[in-house]
Amino acid sequence: MPHYNNLMSTQSKLVKHLRIAVLMVSVLALLIFAWSGGGVAAADSMSEKWLSPAASASKKNPIAPTQASIAAGQKIYSKTCVMCHGKSGDADGPAVIELNIHPAKLSNPQLDTEPDGSLFWKITTGKKPMPAYGKRFSETDRWNLVNYIRTIPKH
Known part of the structure; x- marks a missing residue:
C-alpha cells in the first residue's frame, strides 16, 4: 500500500x-x-478618418495640373505607390497582403472632397504603414503626385 x-x-x-x-x-x-x-479585419484607411491640420488642408497646389506635371506624378506613382495603392488606385497592390491596415483607395469618390493641401500633407508626413515622403521627394514631385492622383478614375 x-x-x-x-x-x-x-x-x-x-x-x-x-x-x-x-x-x-x-x-x-x-x-x-x-x-x-x-x-x-484590417481597417481601410478611408474608414478611419485621417485628417490633416487645417493649415495644411488649406494650402493651395502651386503646380498646375498640366500633362507634364501629371506624367511626372504618374512616374512617381508607378515606382513608389503602386505596390500598395495598386495600378488603378483600388488599394490592391501586391504589398497589401503584408499590411494590417489597408491603404486608401485612391479610386474612392470621397477622395474628390479632400483638398490638394491635405493630400500633399499626407504624402509628406505619412501614417503607418505609409511612409513619409517629405524627405524622399521634392515639394514639386509631391505636388505632381497630387495632380496625378486627381486623374485616377473614381468608382
Missing part, C-alpha cells in the same frame, strides 16, 4: 504541473493572438 500512495502522490503532482503548463501555454497563445491583431 505505501508504494500505491507514493504513486498517487506523484500522479497528482504531475497532473498539477500539467494543468499549470496548459494554463501558461493558453495565456501565452492568447497574448500572441491579441498582439498580432487577433484576427480582426
Whole structure:
C-alpha cells in the first residue's frame, strides 16, 4: 500500500504541473493572438478618418495640373505607390497582403472632397504603414503626385 500512495502522490503532482503548463501555454497563445491583431479585419484607411491640420488642408497646389506635371506624378506613382495603392488606385497592390491596415483607395469618390493641401500633407508626413515622403521627394514631385492622383478614375 505505501508504494500505491507514493504513486498517487506523484500522479497528482504531475497532473498539477500539467494543468499549470496548459494554463501558461493558453495565456501565452492568447497574448500572441491579441498582439498580432487577433484576427480582426484590417481597417481601410478611408474608414478611419485621417485628417490633416487645417493649415495644411488649406494650402493651395502651386503646380498646375498640366500633362507634364501629371506624367511626372504618374512616374512617381508607378515606382513608389503602386505596390500598395495598386495600378488603378483600388488599394490592391501586391504589398497589401503584408499590411494590417489597408491603404486608401485612391479610386474612392470621397477622395474628390479632400483638398490638394491635405493630400500633399499626407504624402509628406505619412501614417503607418505609409511612409513619409517629405524627405524622399521634392515639394514639386509631391505636388505632381497630387495632380496625378486627381486623374485616377473614381468608382
